Amino acid sequence: MTLTGWPFLLLLGSIGLLCAVGTYLGWPRWPGRWALPGRAASLLLVMMLGAVIGLAEVNRSYGFYSSVSDLLGRPASARSLAVPAHPGAGPQVAVLTPDWAALGRRDGRHGHGLMLDVLYPGTRSGLTHHGLLYLPAAYFTGNLQRRFAAVEVFHGYPGSPETFPRIMNIQARLEAEIDAGRVPPVVLVIPQVYAGGQSSECVNAVHGEQWETYLSVDVLDDVIRTFRVDASRSWATLGVSTGGFCAVNIALHHPERYAAAASLSGYFTAGQDPGTPSLYQGARFASREDSPIWWVHYRTPVAPALFLSASGGDPDAMREALAMAATLRHFAPSLPTSTELVASGGHNWGVFSAAFGPAIDWIAQYLPGPLVAPPADLS
Template sequence: MVLTGWPFMFLLSMTGLMCAAGTYLSWMRWPGRWALPGRVASLLLVMAFGGVLALAQVNRSYGFYTSVSDLAGRPPSTHSLALQAQIHTGADVAVLTPHWVTLGRRDGLRGHGIMLNVLYPGTRSGLTHHGLLYLPAAYFTGNTERRFAAVEVFHGYPGSPETFPRLMDIQTRLETEIDAGRVPPVVLVIPQVYAGGQSSECVNAVHGEQWETYLSADVLDDVTRTFRVDASRSWATLGISTGGFCAVNLALHHPERYAAAASLSGYFTAGEDPGTPSLYQGRFASRENSPLWWVRYRAPVATPLYLSASGGDPEAMQEARAMTATLRRYAPSLPTTTVLASSGGHNWGVWSAAFGPAIDWIAQYLPGPLVAPPAELT
């Protein structure tokens, strides 16, 4: 059962209500010597369920843990298990959604795209993970030779790709921007960005898993090979919280692949998530993966950055201000937009509201659907 869904909340509420009713009905029925311990135990049980319900509501609001396996420190879904890739070179994305082409054409005629469950294989990194992929309505209607730009979207820690449709309704929000003409029809690529109980920060760990290679090379190449997604510099990144760190760090490292990057409530110094210092095993790897250090000592001229934070999230606000100041001083030619909201916190309500402006900003750096040139005759 999904820990952020209404069925789980309803089950907890009903269980708590039954405990309260049981305590009330049994209060005067406890026999002699069992009266005091029985009443105390009943009260403690009611209070415990109240605490669990409160924590569940906080978890639902923030999307910290979406499944029991995620809570237990295992991959967030049965599809997310990290596998040592035994896949031939040139492997395609495996679509797990049955009859997706038929469903896509049907929804496309209604003006809607389709969100697919997929497996992203990793031929270079040796990783294969579950994820989501959104194809816009235009993918299934009109010219079937058109190729599309893509936005790679990164979730936070803890989290999973499924949090975007569940807690943000990302497809509806994107299609609102597409229908309004503020964003061209784009593909959303939403991969898993860590496995197990420790954040990967989307980096190539020293003597560990190669997440940067997986996300910036394997996923991009596999998607462009499987779908009509443009292979040129027509990709962008967008992430929330830890995913915001991933979005900026990967885009700065690979300006030849990413045309823009947006961070919503992200941070910009490596090793800030619990347990992540072990990924680097030394100052060199840590600083190379810190966007603040990268900007100061590499003075990049690409990729354009969009930084967003809110007043109710002091850590993200401080990070955004520090990154903006560093960019202005050491990389003044790098296009940067910083949006600081006066209120809000570190939650899905803030990220949902910030998504529209962020994707609109990204759109100026992405081409519209392109028609592939005809194949050369040999």
């Protein structure tokens, strides 16, 4: 049971209701000298449960912590041990959704893909975390030798992978673009991008956890080994808020793997989330290398293509987008770029959701459609 799901909230609500009823029924029944402390303790318990229920609803809305392991600051859940061994093939993604192939074939016949609950192991980074992975309907129908492009999707801080299907309804939005012919069938890879209470900014921390290695090497390689995802430069990134920073920063560092990146209300200078300056341990070079605006200024990249979006009601994101766009025009004029700025809207999921369609449509022009792998040479 996840901490962001309705079952957990309903469980807390039921416990709270039972405590309130118990306090009401027990109020006149406390004997003698126990009456005052008993009633005070009962009222305190009801108030504490009310506060816990309120915090749980805030956590559900914003995705601060998706599991008890996240809440306690542990980097991986106990289910990490469920990652199967594949001798000679390297680690693979552990699919936690039961009977997923049968479910995919059923949904595929009706034109829908399938969102999987997965674990992404990280042999190089030493990190293993829960996430989601979406397979389009075409993955389960037609030619089963086809391989697909993929988009790695990064949530913000606070947040979790579950915020994309729960708040953005990302599967329905993507399938609308696929059905309209604006996007080829693609795989969505949605990993966790931080653990505990501090943002990772998806970087390799100085003397700390190696999140960039996990997200740009471990996750990609494990997905390619597990699913029919193309191993060539047929990946893109897309992120919201802090995830937008992650999307652009990682793609700029690995243009050999990512063809495009989209930032929805993101920023482009490292160390902006609370506590993140500690990731760089005062090393100026590390924080500059992980600042996309610095990278463009001094590295003059020619890839990947970048999509930037921001809204007028979000002055920080607007200022960052304008500064990044100006830097790109001046120092990387040959790098394909699109900047989509809207007059109104704040820093929220309504804005992120509205920007998703244009962003994924723009990304699609840099991704191949489903490809049939050439036959193996048996000679």
